[in-house]
Amino acid sequence: MxxxxxxxxxxxxxxxxxxxxxxxxxxxxxxDGSGPSASKPTVTTPGLPASLTSQKLDWNRCKATATGPAPGGEWxxxxxxxxxxxxxxxxxxxxxxxxxxxxxxxxxxxxxxxxxxxxxxxxxxxxxxxxxxxxxxxxxxxxxxxxxxxxxxxASEGVRCRGDKEIEAAEAVDTTPDTAAEQSTYLKDAVDFGKGCRKSAGKxxxxxxxxxxxxxxxxxxxxxxxxxxxxxxxxxxxxxxxxxxxxxxxxxxxxxxxxxxxxxxGMVGHAKNQAKGFQRALEDYLKAAGQNPEEGSRKIVDLLERIDAEPLPTSSGRVLTQQLALTGIVYPLYSKSSWPALTSALEAAQSGDGTELLVQADGYNDRDPSGRYGTTTHSQRVISCLDDKERPTAEEAKRLLPEFRKISPVFGESMGWDTAGWCHDWPVPGQFENPEVSxxxxxxxxxxxxxxxxxxxxxxxxxxxxxxxxxxxxxxxxxxxxxxxxxxxxxxxxxxxxxxxxxxxxxxxxxxxxx
Structure with a gap:
């Protein structure tokens, strides 16, 4: 999700x-814009109590976090x-x-x-x-x-909306639903996630x-x-x-x-931008690999459709779903140095083995080998759904799908549906259409x-x-x-x-x- x-x-x-x-x-x-020096007074923040503006930070050695050991040295x-x-x-x-x-x-x-x-x-x-x-x-x-x-x-009152087993179970939810039953499951999962966030974050x-x-x-x-x-x-x-x-x-x-x-x-605009950006990066990757971008994209679409019908087995015993496969394709696109890993993963998947794409998806989803997931996506959703006022319905998302598919044959379907599922029936209303940065x-x-x-x-x-x-x-x-x-x-x-x-x-x- x-x-x-x-x-x-x-x-x-x-x-x-x-x-x-x-x-x-x-x-x-x-x-004067020249930057601060030790001799200049700081600009104050009016309206705040002295207990906040006069607080002194107590810098000590860092503690280990849930994701790793404490940094040493000068930190x-x-x-x-x-x-x-x-x-x-x-x-x-x-x-x-x-x-x-x-x-x-x-x-x-x-x-x-x-x-x-x-x-x-x-x-x-x-x-x-x-x-x-x-x-x-x-x-x-x-x-x-x-x-x-x-x-x-x-560590700043981080939100955890569901447990690791629930997260893994949700990987089976089809995020590009083809039937009324799949759509119902997709939207129900979104509602359940929001309820978990509300329980964790409270006010x-x-x-x-x-x-x-x-x-x-x-x-x-x-x-x-x-x-x-x-x-x-x-x-x-x-x-x-x-x-x-x-x-x-x-x-x-x-x-x-x-x-x-x-x-x-706004939300729909971001999704369109994402579809465009990932499709562009994928085509750059395909060109660098000596493939025709249109033909290469079509092969990947065919692969994803096969995975949607029948998830691929992996060496871990888990299966590679369509959404996990998409995530596994997205992850290496973030850096050109990872393009060879994408080639290897796609070749393996075309041969019926989803292991390498699952490894890439787990990297993106912050899942460690023991099955524990990080909570970055939980905080991300809570923050962005409070920011974003736009709340497209499932029917509105369906009407957008042709445009999304045109923007990206590979990523468009998923990104289009995401506009409806991401903040569906969210417990807190969104605040803004888009950020003001003037x-x-x-x-x-x-x-x-x-x-x-x-x-x-x-x-x-x-x-x-x-x-x-x-x-x-x-x-x-x-x-x-x-x-x-x-x-x-x-x-x-x-x-x-x-x-x-x-x-x-x-x-x-x-x-x-x-x-």
Whole structure:
């Protein structure tokens, strides 16, 4: 049932593998845009009690998480208190798990804190940042590297909507129903999932929106002692960064948005974008493999139809369903380095063995060999269904299917049905049609688009740059493959981003990196 959209945190992104509008009345346009230094006062957050604005973070050795051992070395963890309900800032609070590694350079060279969000929504920054450390070594010389588990995620009161056995059982649900009985089962499973989320999250389910998290980020900025927010957002993290810029344009420091979500799209628009992006990436893969894209796509469609009729056996004793096969195809498309694994898995599946595609699907679904599943998709669904106001019915989804099939013969059917199933009969109403990211008066924000990005198609970067506003959104293009550009092998991209973050050098708008 996991939607592919905005799900970078679930997958090994390129970095590792080589509704949110609101009042902008909170912004403060003080400061000169040069970045914080130890001698400058921080911009305060008005309206918050001193118990929040004056809190001191207690940085200690990190503890092991459910997904792995505690990071060692220079990494330290702390808890930030933030309001559960931002409409009642003096009311009940909750804890957000933070992780930090202090700048490795001299104190005089330090720019400030650099916050990271790796996508999802639902990705654990506490888990994901330490493995990225080598990728950000140059930035680390002048920045404290900081990330966090957003509200409703992992160590920050993370949501778990169903148990491992229930998740595995749901893998048998047909997500492209062909009969009335299959449709009924599909929608019932969606309702059951939502009920499980409500039971787990309780009233927090109404307070995990992107806007809530953007406000958490501003409190985080203040408590960390920074005048302005310096930020690196990937995939969904770009949407979060855009919403922050809209709410607090005067507090924007140096923001990089990489693998950009289209801010003009609602639920159906995101699904169409995803279908287009994955089909484009698949065709690039087929061309590189020496195949005709149209013929190669048709062979894969035929394979998926056979699997739909009769799931494939695997060496584990589990079976490969159509949805798992689709997921197993999607996962290697996130990085060009994984294309050979996709070739091997497809060849095995064509011969009747679903083992390799199941391994790929398990990687995407965060399933370990013992059968335990991660909860990123749970948090993702809770957050996105609170953000997204659009709620297409099953009949509306059926009417959309021809258009989805035209966009992508391989992924269109699944993505079309997903518009009805993802937030079907959700316990909490959605808040927005699409996120508001306009940020008049903000400092220039670097928006990086990759022409071959499967999960957040290239066109979204141009739309984000345009919606941020003239003189704010600065568009950088990389002619590459995979999800995300920075750290993916392009010296041009890496140098441009580094110069912007380290020295404040803003590149020309529409700069193109061909390698």
């Amino acid at each position: 996991a939607r592919f959209a905005r799900c970078a945190a679930l997958v090994a992104t390129a970095l590792l593998m080589a509704g949110c509008s609101g009042s902008s009345g909170d912004d403060d346009k003080s400061g 330290r963890c702390a808890t930030l208190r933030t309001p559960v309900d931002w409409a009642k800032p003096a009311g009940e609070t909750m804890g957000l798990a933070l992780i930090r590694s202090e700048s490795s350079g001299s104190s005089g060279e330090r720019v400030g804190s650099l916050l990271f969000n790796f996508g999802g929504p639902g990705g654990s920054g506490v888990d994901y940042l330490p493995p990225y450390g080598p990728t950000f070594a140059k930035l680390h010389e002048r920045y404290d590297l900081v990330s966090w588990d957003p509200r409703g995620v992992a 927090l389910m109404e307070h995990v929106s992107t806007t809530d998290t953007a406000r958490d980020m501003d409190l985080m900025r203040h408590v960390l002692g920074d005048e302005r927010l310096h930020y690196f957002g990937i995939s969904y993290g770009t949407e979060l960064g855009g919403v922050y810029a809209h709410l607090f344009p005067g507090r924007v420091g140096r923001l990089v948005l990489d693998a950009v979500v289209d801010p003009s799209a 940020a008049p008066g903000a400092e220039p924000i670097l928006v990086v688009g990759n022409t071959g990005d499967p999960a957040t198609p290239y066109e979204g970067a141009r739309k984000m740059a345009d919606e941020l506003g003239k003189g704010v959104g600065v568009h950088l293009t990389w002619k590459g493959e995979g999800h995300g550009a920075y750290g993916s092998g392009s010296d041009c991209v890496d140098d441009t981003v580094d110069e912007y973050l380290l020295d404040g050098k803003v590149p020309d708008d529409n700069k193109v990196c061909a390698s």
